[in-house]
Amino acid sequence: MPKGVDKVKVNVKERIEDESCDLSLSELTEIPVREIASFKRVIFLDLSSNRLVTLGRNFTTLTRLIQLDLSKNQIRVLPDDFGQLEQLRHLDLYDNCLEHLPLSFGRLRRLRYLDLKGNPLTPAWEKIVGRCSTLKDCQQAAKNTVNVCANYKSEFIERERIAAQERQLSSAQMAGAGDGDGSSSSNHSTKTNGGEASKKSNKANKKSKSKKSGAAAENELSIKPVHSGPIKSTNQKNNQKKKSTNGSCWLTAISGVAFSSLMTFLLLFIINVLIIYLIMFKNPDIADKLVEYIPHQYRDWILTKTEIFRLRVTDWISEFRTPPEEH
Template sequence: MPKGVDKVKVNVKERVKDEHCDLSLSELTEIPVREIASFKRVTFLDLSSNRLVTLGRNFTTLTRLVKLDLSKNQIRSLPDDFGQLEHLRHLDLYNNSLEHLPLSFGRLSRLRYLDLKGNPLTPAWEKIVGRCSTLKDCQQAAKNTVNVCVNYKSEFIERERQQQVNTAQMAGAGDGDGSTSSNSNHSAVLKANGAAEANKKTNKANKKSNKSKKAAGAAAENELTIKPVSTVANTKATNQKNNQKKKSTTTTTTNSSSWFTSLSGVAFSSLMTFMLLFLLNVLIIYMIMFKNPDIADKLVEYIPHQYRDWILTKTEIFRLRVTDWISEFRTPPEEH
């Protein structure tokens, strides 16, 4: 907390609603970590628009946080163990006084949003983070920052390990001339061994390259020998396909021709039966109406009354037309 600034107390219980704790615009200079930690369901903490300079030592105990808003404060640095907030997905640090970020950011593997706009970042960090002017930029900033911290941390650990090895070797060295000469001999031996190992590696690499070249040449020869066979097989396959197509076309034509012949036969037979029945009916009517009128009168009695008049008129008209046609047919052409 800065000197000469009174500590502001806030009733955290009144600011908690479901999973959200809103402590924005509260003139806070220190974060009430214990009170917030007592509410285990809180995953979204809003500390924007306050007078915070640091987050305090115990802030990283709030490991349940998923979304954290620290925008519009005066934060100059984040804790070195900030990466303990491994569940954090959304981090807003807009308009603060940050110049760099801790390497523990590499542990924030779930971080998907990071806004560092309005911070006096160093040129290196500014290049990594980017502009953060849009949602897509903030998402990319989170990804880049986490990846860079992971890679840099691994390199830093490797450097420290190498330095420890070098210091141990230097500590084991003696102070006299004999010790220096032994060290020089030892280094010469190491160099010779390294050169021998390098020669062995180069010889192995050459052998592998020769083997790969031989294998490639054999594969090329095999391809050359296989190509004519494959072409013959392809020609056979194409001929078989053409034969199958021809067979299918012939079968379809034969089927269509047989279907046409069967249909024409059925039509001819139906036409002949219709003509025979028609002639038979005409013959029966002629025999009944002109040769045996008694039979016609008996048949009329079986016709219902509602249809009898209509049938008699039609038959009479038909009889008159037939008699006229017969009389015209029987008269010689001179009388016409």
């Protein structure tokens, strides 16, 4: 409770109706947690438009609350164990002085509505929470806040566990080094004791600093930027490699097909020339026998083409052998 402000007493029993307790507009500077907790049927609590700066130490004992309205107060910090209110579904913190939220929000798995509009949140929390200007925005804010706090809390616990293991290993190594130095002279032992004392003091300072940083991490959430540059460059390189390999495969396939077609064409041409040569000059009987193996539907066409070719060749030979004058 702030200094110089008198504690306002309110008759809680008169403010309870069915399952709700309305303590709004009561000029409260401290929440009557014990009186509220005595009424076990209360699950809706309205503390809006008061002069609250903190919720007090015992507020998280009200674990039956489903809907909580703390709007239009001067609340600066929520309790670190605020996540004990696991039944909470609706939370209104409109127009307060909150800069960050406790990481125990990750335990509020049933939270479906969260209004943080009008609070001087840090940029990281503003990015997580959003605008909260509509019902849909408040629902999305509740979902984002719970998920981020739960994931960050698990990562923080894992880092603390690894740090504790490293501290245990370093302390064991220091103890082994101390046992080995115990067999030296008294002057050397005094020096080592002094060195160990200084190391212990430094270690204590480091532990205190780590505890402070851990506490700060629990209260303040920082979002690390995602560096997508190297990943994109590697992906581009892989895509280029795939394209180059695909292009080379296509080129090899096309070159193989072209070579095979060229070879077949040459082979057929040579066979055709041999057949024509046999028909024209050497042995017509062999040509007749070869013609018998040609299918009937192609035989006439091949013979006519061959005859035309033979006539043209004989004309060309006769023209070549005749003297120029006679020609």
